[in-house]
Amino acid sequence: MKRPTxxxxxxDLSTGKVERTPVDDALNSAYLGGSGVGWRLMSDALxxxxxxxxxxxxxxxxPGVLVGTLTPGTPKTTVITKFPTIASEDGKHFIGACTTxxxxxxxxxxRAGCHHLLITGKAPRPSYLRIHDRSxxxxxxxxxxxxxxxxxxxxxxxxxxxxxxxxxxxTSGENLVREALTIVDRTNSLGRGxxxxxxxxxxxxxxxxxxxxxxxxxxxxTFIAASERMxxxxxxWPRREHWIDLGLAAGWDTFxxxxxxxxxxxxxxxxxxxxxxxxxxxxxxxxxxxCILGCRxxxxxxxxxxxxxxxxGSPFSKSATSGMLLGIExxxxxxxxVADANSRTGIDFYTVTRMIDFVTKMYEIGRLNAVQTxxxxxxxxxxxxxxxxxxxxxxEGFGDVLADGWMRLKQDFGLDPQEYWYAGIxxxxxFIYDARPSNFHPLMMTFTTRPRPHHxxxxxxxxxxNKTIEEIREQVERWGLAKETVDRIFTESDYSGKFNxxxxxxxxxxxxxxxxxxxxxxIYTYQGLLFGNDIAELYSAASGHEMxxxxxxxCGERINNVAKMINVREGFSRVDDAIPxxxxxxxxxxxxxxxxxxxxxxxxxTKEDTDKILDDYYDERGWDRxxxxxxxxxxxxxxxxxxxxxxxx
Amino acid sequence: xxxxxxQEVPGxxxxxxxxxxxxxxxxxxxxxxxHHVFNPGKSMIVxxxxxxxxxxxxxxxxxxxxxxxxxxACVKACKxxxxxxxxxxxxxxxxxxxxGKEGS
Numbered sequence: 058m059k060r061p062t063x064x065x066x067x068x069d070l071s072t073g074k075v076e077r078t079p080v081d082d083a084l085n086s087a088y089l090g091g092s093g094v095g096w097r098l099m100s101d102a103l104x105x106x107x108x109x110x111x112x113x114x115x116x117x118x119x120p121g122v123l124v125g126t127l128t129p130g131t132p133k134t135t136v137i138t139k140f141p142t143i144a145s146e147d148g149k150h151f152i153g154a155c156t157t158x159x160x161x162x163x164x165x166x167x168r169a170g171c172h173h174l175l176i177t178g179k180a181p182r183p184s185y186l187r188i189h190d191r192s193x194x195x196x197x198x199x200x201x202x203x204x205x206x207x208x209x210x211x212x213x214x215x216x217x218x219x220x221x222x223x224x225x226x227x228t229s230g231e232n233l234v235r236e237a238l239t240i241v242d243r244t245n246s247l248g249r250g251x252x253x254x255x256x257x258x259x260x261x262x263x264x265x266x267x268x269x270x271x272x273x274x275x276x277x278x279t280f281i282a283a284s285e286r287m288x289x290x291x292x293x294w295p296r297r298e299h300w301i302d303l304g305l306a307a308g309w310d311t312f313x314x315x316x317x318x319x320x321x322x323x324x325x326x327x328x329x330x331x332x333x334x335x336x337x338x339x340x341x342x343x344x345x346x347x348c349i350l351g352c353r354x355x356x357x358x359x360x361x362x363x364x365x366x367x368x369x370g371s372p373f374s375k376s377a378t379s380g381m382l383l384g385i386e387x388x389x390x391x392x393x394x395v396a397d398a399n400s401r402t403g404i405d406f407y408t409v410t411r412m413i414d415f416v417t418k419m420y421e422i423g424r425l426n427a428v429q430t431x432x433x434x435x436x437x438x439x440x441x442x443x444x445x446x447x448x449x450x451x452x453e454g455f456g457d458v459l460a461d462g463w464m465r466l467k468q469d470f471g472l473d474p475q476e477y478w479y480a481g482i483x484x485x486x487x488f489i490y491d492a493r494p495s496n497f498h499p500l501m502m503t504f505t506t507r508p509r510p511h512h513x514x515x516x517x518x519x520x521x522x523n524k525t526i527e528e529i530r531e532q533v534e535r536w537g538l539a540k541e542t543v544d545r546i547f548t549e550s551d552y553s554g555k556f557n558x559x560x561x562x563x564x565x566x567x568x569x570x571x572x573x574x575x576x577x578x579x580i581y582t583y584q585g586l587l588f589g590n591d592i593a594e595l596y597s598a599a600s601g602h603e604m605x606x607x608x609x610x611x612c613g614e615r616i617n618n619v620a621k622m623i624n625v626r627e628g629f630s631r632v633d634d635a636i637p638x639x640x641x642x643x644x645x646x647x648x649x650x651x652x653x654x655x656x657x658x659x660x661x662x663t664k665e666d667t668d669k670i671l672d673d674y675y676d677e678r679g680w681d682r683x684x685x686x687x688x689x690x691x692x693x694x695x696x697x698x699x700x701x702x703x704x705x706x
Numbered sequence: 707x708x709x710x711x712x713q714e715v716p717g718x719x720x721x722x723x724x725x726x727x728x729x730x731x732x733x734x735x736x737x738x739x740x741h742h743v744f745n746p747g748k749s750m751i752v753x754x755x756x757x758x759x760x761x762x763x764x765x766x767x768x769x770x771x772x773x774x775x776x777x778x779a780c781v782k783a784c785k786x787x788x789x790x791x792x793x794x795x796x797x798x799x800x801x802x803x804x805x806g807k808e809g810s
Contacts, residue, residue: 355760
């Protein structure tokens with residue numbers, strides 16, 4: 058059985074130099090491959106405390122180990138970089154990982170032998186990176202600079218061929234807007250927190266990839282037998298039919314409770330933004346590669362001022378929350394922002410709409426004035442929202458402040474992001490979920506404990522409401538954890554309810570590292586369709602590294618500790634893992650008072666409770682409770698002696 | 707490797723392009739069935755990519771498909787109903803006859 062050879066490809070945009078080296082087998086064995094190895098490479102190569110928008114920053118792109126094979130849903134590519142979000146008042150920036158699916162990108166990277174593509178430096182002029190197998194070149198992109206994402210992507214695919222995978226930035230990325238992300242293959246967003254600005258700072262408008270190679274496997278026959286068995290079993294999922302008709306829009310029944318912003322009554326929200334309006338707009342549901350539960354959408358707006366507008370992605374959930382927050386009753390007007398952000402500007406819809414919500418409200422109550430906004434009188438109307446959106450994308454006037462994110466509002470105007478009324482902010486990033494309507498389940502916890510506060514593939518059974526304790530326990534057991542570990546997680550307490558969110562979160566994060574390394578979409582684990590033992594079976598046959606579910610989780614833990622330590626170098630500590638203050642303030646809604654409770658709603662959680670939960674999280678990780686830093690002993694046990702030594706310096 | 711069948715089995719592969727989600731499972735299954743590797747470029751299926759509406763459609767290459775001896779891997783792999791197979795003669799659309807001889 059021959060283990061596949063995987064490659065590290067370094068591209069220096071400043072010099073045009075390309076280097077290609079094979080990955081050491083021991084590194085693949087310890088870090089699984091994919092983004093696991095990517096984290097280790099970044100830990101070795103990224104200098105501490107650099108400006109994320111400087112040439113020294115590195116964009117490390119890692120298609121998952123199983124990408125390009127026939128599986129039940131492994132399309133994911135994970136990108137690691139230092140993000141330009143201002144994460145603290147003293148100006149720290151986190152190094153984080155973001156993930157994307159797509160129909161073309163991951164496969165193309167694998168076929169081109171770019172298992173780890175690391176891009177550094179700065180192109181001398183606006184450029185795009187063209188990869189065709191071993192040929193990697195920087196091409197002038199003057200004609201694309203200033204262009205919208207979709208136009209550039211279409212032109213690149215016409216030029217390079219229909220198999221091309223693409224990552225493209227929009228005008229916000231060029232303008233170094235800290236909320237700029239990138240769009241992959243037209244259908245998927247990548248890089249909340251400012252990956253688009255990092256590319257912009259490197260004069261890199263796009264990356265276009267083609268390859269001709271095979272996705273190699275160590276034991277193809279064992280692999281295909283396991284994969285086909287799992288595919289057939291997932292086909293029996295009773296909700297599949299509904300899911301593939303509506304894509305991510307199928308989640309409304311859960312979503313309308315767990316992401317309720319508390320301004321309109323739920324019935325009104327249902328009428329304006331519910332499944333009925335979604336069905337009118339969905340044209341097609343698109344699958345990422347190898348996925349049998351396709352969830353990306355192509356939609357077309359019917360009627361209204363945006364009649365005929367077509368968009369790609371998943372517009373409904375995000376438009377529903379921001380629509381309610383901004384008080385826009387016509388969902389088509391909000392979906393227009395999603396379409397425009399995805400096809401032209403590349404700005405993060407969540408952050409820009411929530412910042413607009415915050416500043417217009419602050420203006421209304423006199424906390425901001427026209428002098429501060431450069432003479433722009435803000436009102437709570439659609440026209441103002443559109444203007445603010447454009448000004449942010451182009452860093453014009455007051456938009457320059459919004460383009461630097463939540464922390465700059467505090468620095469310039471004393472508007473504390475912790476005052477924002479929905480979802481909460483941690484490390485300078487607004488969460489997309491709010492723990493008051495959602496309850497304080499492990500996903501909420503991981504927003505605060507992972508270096509980059511976004512879910513990043515960590516969903517589990519507890520994302521859905523009302524799962525039985527047996528269902529939750531079964532998932533954890535099938536991660537291969539020892540009985541005493543599982544018992545510890547499922548010990549009831551007066552501060553966390555029937556299971557210990559802090560202890561659970563540790564393993565959930567480690568599983569997330571595993572899923573991202575192999576490229577598995579989180580939908581499959583979140584819905585309880587694949588478990589740790591399934592993942593281990595596929596991974597072992599593909600890589601030739603025999604691995605149990607527990608072995609996978611242990612690699613996940615190693616990866617997670619490396620990711621943490623890179624951020625410890627930047628100065629992050631327990632104070633940065635703070636639970637957003639808004640979660641402790643009751644949400645007064647037309648449905649009544651909504652307070653943050655434990656998963657089974659047995660009690661309202663206080664700061665003292667969540668402090669204890671955070672203590673347990675650090676304890677389960679073997680990290681210091683006071684500082685939130687990894688413990689030397691645990692790092693040494695994980696074979697990370699070099700990182701352990703850093704703790705004493 | 708797949709055992710080459712020994713008798714002539716005509717059949718028809720229907721492409722229902724409107725059901726295609728672009729997941730490329732058909733291509734991956736085909737390259738595995740034919741060449742024992744995963745590589746869309748070695749598949750007998752080309753996935754057309756319509757850039758105006760973002761839709762995809764599987765197209766069978768005119769030469770090379772042997773219908774996997776009457777049990778096409780691409781049809782099994784497509785979970786969205788974009789590829790259907792009908793055994794037996796009588797359809798003009800795409801008929802691929804297997805050419806192997808007994809004992810060859």
